[in-house]
Amino acid sequence: MPLPQKTDILVIGSGNAGLSAALSAAQTNPTLRVTVIDKSPVSWAGGNTYFTAGAFRTSHNGLHDLLPLAYEVNGRIKFWGGLALKTQDGGKGLVEDELRAVRNAGVDVFFDTAATALVTDPTSGAVVGVEVINSDSRTSARNKTIVAVDAVILAAGGFEANPQLRAQWLGPGWDCARVRGTPYNTGEMLRIAQRDVSAKTAGNWSGCHCVAWDANAPADSGNREVSNEFTKSGYPLGIMVNRDGERFVDEGFDMRNYTYAMVGRRVLQQPGQIAFQVWDARTVAWLREEEYRAEVVRRIEGESLEELAEKCAEVGLADPGRFVESIKEYNASVEGVDVQKRWDPAVKDGLATKGLAVPKSNWALPIDKPPFLAVKVTAGITFTFGGLAVNPETAAVISETTSDEVPGLYCVGEMLGGIFYDNYPGGSGLTSGTVFGRRAGRAAAERAGRVED
Ligand SMILES: Cc1cc2nc3c(=O)[nH]c(=O)nc-3n(C[C@H](O)[C@H](O)[C@H](O)COP(=O)(O)OP(=O)(O)OC[C@H]3O[C@@H](n4cnc5c(N)ncnc54)[C@H](O)[C@@H]3O)c2cc1C
Known part of the structure; x- marks a missing residue:
């Protein structure tokens, strides 16, 4: 199927945060066209999410909430590492389940498709398009096009797989760290958002x-x-x-x-x-x-x-x-x-x-x-802590220039700054992606439902 010229909502990145957002948007308004793109080939589907243990940090009201979810080993209920909730078959199972869920909800997912620029309406400043480069892995052909949108959700990961940005933002020596997950989280969407819509940054950029x-x-x-x-x-x-x-x-x-x-x-x-x-x-x-x-x-x-x-x-x-x-x-x-x-x-x-x-x-x-x-x-x-500033209720991106929301732009997952400083409690990256993914998907769908074509 060819990439559409127009979609109501475009999600950039097909990890847990992007797929949670896409599912939430499709569930909020099933009449909308929701599209997910990812620059990785399908053989690297799922970004960092694929590599996780699938552990989710979550609040609960005691054992009776958890027993239906926990697994039994030799007659005893086990919670791995003190974390109560984990997906079946770790990150691999999570990505398979989420891809199936979004496709069942009518969302199209395109791999080998990188976002390279955000296009704005010069009057309103709203994001109205995304420049993408679509590669055909069989022929090596590359096709640059602009997809028209009513809303965009950024979910393209941090800059952990980019040695130059690591040295620049985390400090000397960080170019020597080994990468635990996907090689495709190279931070360009963070820079593109700053360059094209003056997105405000937030959080612990050296963390x-x-x-x-x-x-x-x-x-x-x-x-x-x-x-x-x-x-x-x-x-x-x-x-x-x-x-x-x-x-x-x-x-x-x-x-x-x-x-x-x-x-x-x-x-x-x-x-x-x-x-x-x-x-x-x-x-x-x-x-x-x-x-x-x-x-x-x-x-x-x-x-x-x-x-x-x-x-x-x-x-x-x-x-x-x-x-x-x-x-x-x-x-x-x-x-x-x-x-x-x-x-x-x-x-x-x-x-x-x-x-x-x-x-x-x-x-x-x-x-x-x-x-x-x-x-x-x-x-x-694993991943970097610095990211973009958002309205926490909707994950709408904040403009550095106006301090208002950038109309039509949302940000979730590792790209969202201000969540983690200095340290990280196990199992909270997936929870952050899912919580803000749901909020962003809902807000983007409400906006797209209002925008007149
Ligand atoms: C080994 C390992 C184990 C982990 N275990 C856990 C755990 O058990 N529990 C937990 O909560 N967290 C865990 N984490 C952290 C967790 O992986 C992340 O917090 C979470 O998966 C991030 O989700 P995301 O959707 O933001 O990013 P990702 O899942 O990394 O998805 C980002 C996607 O964006 C794509 N992309 C990048 N740039 C572009 C572009 N320009 N255009 C289009 N697409 C682009 C990438 O190809 C990638 O597929 C682990 C991480 C690793 C590496």
Whole structure:
């Protein structure tokens, strides 16, 4: 089917935020023509959303709200990582379900179609068209055209996959971060919105979500098979040591879901942007199978700390002697604690180091029981926090010049600024996309229903 010359609502980006907005628009007014475009080929459908665990942070009124949604393992109801709501088959299942839902609602979705400019009415300033470049992957032909619109919803992700913009906006060293998800979130729609409609920016432009990530993962994009399994979030169960053999972060300062999105930044700040996560026989069995099994990560094993250090040196540890000393200093700082009695990974157990310059505030077991395990990690960027300013009720984009809404323009998902600062609680990116997607879809449909053709 060819791209339409005119559509009532054009959604730019086919991740969770864009598809939530498209569905909401189609449900609000089924007589409207709603079209979604995405610059990625269909083989990369779903943007970053595809790579998620599908975990949604949500409010609820207790267990009776959740039991119909939770899954049962060996007769017990399980909530993964303290998050109660997760989609079937993670992000892959979410994207499949959302694409099916929008298509059933009559929405057309076009891949290989990039938005390159916003066109405005010179009198009203309203967005009335979008310049797009449509590529035909079979013939390599590229076709530039303008699609006339009554409303546009921007849902094109952040700038996490653009090394130049990362260095420019996040700061020095960020061009070296590995990309966890889609390679197509390169930030041009943020710049286009500023250039073409003077969109106002909001939020933490030097901030991002960044995790400890497998040092052997690809540099510029996630892998759609391995997906989220390159994440290495088992550091609260052990310690992390940098290339010079020094600890550099309190691995136990809070529960995993409140630290994992910050820890990557600390790894990025280390020499060579690498670190080694280390455990002993006490905690290895507690590591998440999907992140640490031998099929997805190179496990470095040793019968003594010295042997472990030598093996780490083969893959980049610069000072094996200091590595061993740091672990021994750490062990000395937890000496005498009745670990069997107090250690509890399900709560902040207060089992802390004493007297270390870099403390570990919870779950501080000694690392002295062979065999030992180490895994080499680097920094994996998930998404960026800076974005556009919107009216929170409708997700309408605000103009920097007039401080009023730009008529006919809405913004959702990673592109929406002002949601996250400094840190991020697990499972809230999808919730943000869905909540503001619904609002934007509804507001865009109400506007499109009023606009006279
Ligand atoms: C490995 C990983 C795991 C995660 N796990 C979770 C989780 O469990 N729970 C959670 O809440 N969040 C999670 N997140 C964060 C979550 O992915 C994002 O917050 C959310 O998916 C963003 O949705 P979005 O629609 O804004 O962007 P995306 O899903 O990235 O979609 C943006 C789309 O816009 C397209 N695009 C870009 N530029 C253009 C253009 N110029 N023209 C047309 N199209 C364009 C891109 O190709 C892309 O498909 C995870 C992220 C990653 C990478």
